[in-house]
Amino acid sequence: MDALLDRRLLVVTGKGGTGKSTLSAALALLASRRGKKVLVCEVVARERVSDFFGRPPSGPTIRQLLPNLYSVHVRPREAMHEYALMILRYETLYKLAFENAAARYFLAAAPSLAEIVMLGKVWWHATQEMERGKPRWDLVVLDAPATGHGLTFLSVPAVFLRLVKEGPLARDMRGMQSLLADPVRCAISIVTLPEEMPANEAIELDRALRSGGFPAGPLFLNGFFASRFSAQEVAQVTRGGPALAAAGEAADNHESRSELSAHYEGVLRKEIPRELLRVPFLFDRQFGAQSIEKVASAIAGSS
Amino acid sequence: MRPLAQVLEGRKVICCVGSGGVGKTTVAAALALSAAIEGKRALVLTIDPARRLANSLGLKELGNQETRIAPELFAQAGLHPRGEMWAMMLDLKLTWDELVERQARSPEQARAILTNKLYQTLSTAMAGSLEYMAMEKVYEVHTARRFDVVVLDTPPTTNALDFLHASDRILDVLDNDAMRIILGPMLRAGKLWFKLLAAPSAMVLRTLARFTGTDFLRDLADFMIAFEGMYEGFKERAARVKALLTSPEAGFVLVTAPNPLTIQEALFFHQALREDRIATAAVVVNRVQRDPRRHGGPDNVAAMREALMLAQIKDSGDLAERLCTTLTEQSMLADLERREVERLSRTLSGVPLLIVPRLRKDVHDLSGLWQIDQFLGGQ
Structure with a gap:
């Protein structure tokens, strides 16, 4: 875990609904506890991480959630604005060029320009340095879009550079590409669940990421059920008569889910050459800071 | 009338919508299966690049072609459908190419577009492209009248509006007046276009070029030249697709999991549908935990x-x-889940709410789908 948290950029990706935001928050929390200054960048439609810690949404400005832990919601419009201003330097010029119907068109037509500026902003945070070469952030955690979109997202620099070879955007894209390919500074993690479809998608995603040359971070198997009853116990309690009907059903449910967990763990270990970390299923009435704590200690403990 | 029958009754197109990971593909396949059992020729159209449907039907491969689910598979599952069940996985690039070929005014024009460098990226990488092509394919299959009902498993769009307004956004790219004006001089100037960058009127062009380089703008101009005159056809077709989706022949089924976040998304989706005057035909809450107590x-x-x-x-x-x-x-x-379902039901009063409990095993074959149909049928 130490080696993982020593990276500059951690990308957390996977199928929708597997718990990418949860793992992003937990990784950030672990790093912040180790004295690192951490920024979580969320690029999906709705930000979640600030809410986990009971804080109001951060929106497009960086806000502190906990000591050493910050978050920002990266949205295409504002990212475009900031990015364009960095290059153009004049608001009036920006307005003229971008706040018109043509810019709307341009945002849609230039291949994934929205993704480019968002990734550009994340890259900027990850490589931003203060005076005397000290980085502003020790670690940037990127909560990436779901599988299909996530892969598109990470491939954006390569796709863009095939079409555009000159200009400041192309120059920055090269920088991003080299960061995303550097195993010393960056790692791409996958989050999945012990279910058929998410497991299959994780396998495909892992292959695509490896063939794309992205440095491999761990695979998080979220929603894990550890076995709690022997087969004999389940059989006995299930046949134990009406007084044990509820207990029998609960034990049987639990074991059927733990069997699935063990089965998919086996499949994933066989198919995906990454470190696999189990994250237990949480029975939390309110999903909040305590839940993130549990996830953080699970991944810190299992490595 | 049983809830499931109510959803299927009179519908020729059913769109399963909802956030990712809720079991949309499974529900879409189960709806198609149910229609097939009742004697219809049903097609389930899936889009997901991760080939979920192929998984859930026990199929190894699923091309852009309509593939009939083998009768032996039904027999193995102890099912005897009176109709037929078919499946298709959408190939994004191919669907675009077919659309261009169909709409082009000449084979030359089609070729010019299909070989355009920018088209090749745009057709697959543009946001909303998948959603647009899914609706386009549904329309195409529907108008060919080879099936009694087409069930669409939509891409896991987080934003409902992305799905409903995908065609507007793409059409805006294909023909945008403002861009046409900016690129206008380039479109007309042919090979000497770069001289134009010096002209004072090309300020905006110069600014854009600072970001992307001039090659990209040139490619864009080429693309727009190639597309000349096709826009109206595209627009008209998109309008007909939309008319179909808002007609009583189409029904939207919202699929959700019983947790606060996805239910929030479902309500958001429902609201977006309403704003587009589309009624939610049913809500399916999938994988609900039963209380052992x-x-x-x-x-x-x-x-x-x-x-x-x-x-x-x-x-x-x-x-x-x-x-x-x-x-x-x-x-x-x-x-926890019961409270969420109650909240959903209160907000969506009047919309049939179908509950599918969490099953002991993953659903990955016809008998699993049939089991889901039993719950959807309210049995």
Whole structure:
């Protein structure tokens, strides 16, 4: 875990609904506890991480959630604005060029320009340095879009550079590409669940990421059920008569889910050459800071 | 009328929508299966690049072609459909190419577009492209009238509006007046276009070029030249697609999981549909935990120990404690989910709400789909 948290950029990706935001928050929390200054960048439609810690949404400005832990919601419009201003330097010029119907068109037509500026902003945070070469952030955690979109997202620099070879955007894209390919500074993690479809998608995603040359971070198997009853116990309690009907059903449910967990763990270990970390299923009435704590200690403990 | 029949009745197109990971593909396939069982020729159209449908139907491969689910598979599952079930996985690039070929005014124009460098990226990488092509394919299949019902498994769009307004956004790219004006001089100037960059009127062009380089703008101009005159056809077709989706022949089924986040998304989706004057035909809440405590029985460790003793089960360790923990966990989960479903039902009063409990095993074959149909049917 130490080696993982020593990276500059951690990308957390996977199928929708597997718990990418949860793992992003937990990784950030672990790093912040180790004295690192951490920024979580969320690029999906709705930000979640600030809410986990009971804080109001951060929106497009960086806000502190906990000591050493910050978050920002990266949205295409504002990212475009900031990015364009960095290059153009004049608001009036920006307005003229971008706040018109043509810019709307341009945002849609230039291949994934929205993704480019968002990734550009994340890259900027990850490589931003203060005076005397000290980085502003020790670690940037990127909560990436779901599988299909996530892969598109990470491939954006390569796709863009095939079409555009000159200009400041192309120059920055090269920088991003080299960061995303550097195993010393960056790692791409996958989050999945012990279910058929998410497991299959994780396998495909892992292959695509490896063939794309992205440095491999761990695979998080979220929603894990550890076995709690022997087969004999389940059989006995299930046949134990009406007084044990509820207990029998609960034990049987639990074991059927733990069997699935063990089965998919086996499949994933066989198919995906990454470190696999189990994250237990949480029975939390309110999903909040305590839940993130549990996830953080699970991944810190299992490595 | 049974709830499922109510959803299917008179519908020729059913769109399953909802956030990712809720089991949309499974529900879409189950709806198609149900229609096939009842005697219809049903097609389920899936889009997901991760080939989920192929998984859930036990198929190894699923091309852009309509593939009939083998009768032997039904027989193995003990099912005897009166109709037929077909499946298709959307190939994004191919669907675009077919659309261009169909709409082009000449084979030359089609070729010019299909070989354009920018088109090749745009057609696959542009945001909303998948959603647009999914609707386009549904329309195409529907108008060919080869099927009684087409069930669409939509891409896992987080934003409902992305799905409904995908065609508007793409069409805006294909023909944008403002861009046409900016690129206008380039479009007309042919090979000497770069001289134009020096002209004072080309300020905007110059600014854009600072970001992307001039090659990209040139490619864009080429693309727009190639597309000349096709826009109207595209627009008209998109309008007909939209008319179909908003007609009584089409029904939207919202699929959700029983957790606060996805339910939030479902409500958001429902609202977006309403703003587009589309009624939600049904809501399916998938994988709902049943409360084991509905059976009653001991609710504390001491009582559990006694019940185990009475049943002559040896508690060699902490079996009673483990059983109580497990009961508490599942009961709490069931309670949490019940509240969420109630909240959903209150907000969506009048919309049929179908509950599918969490099954002991993953659904990956026809018998699993049929099991889901039993719950959708309210049995």
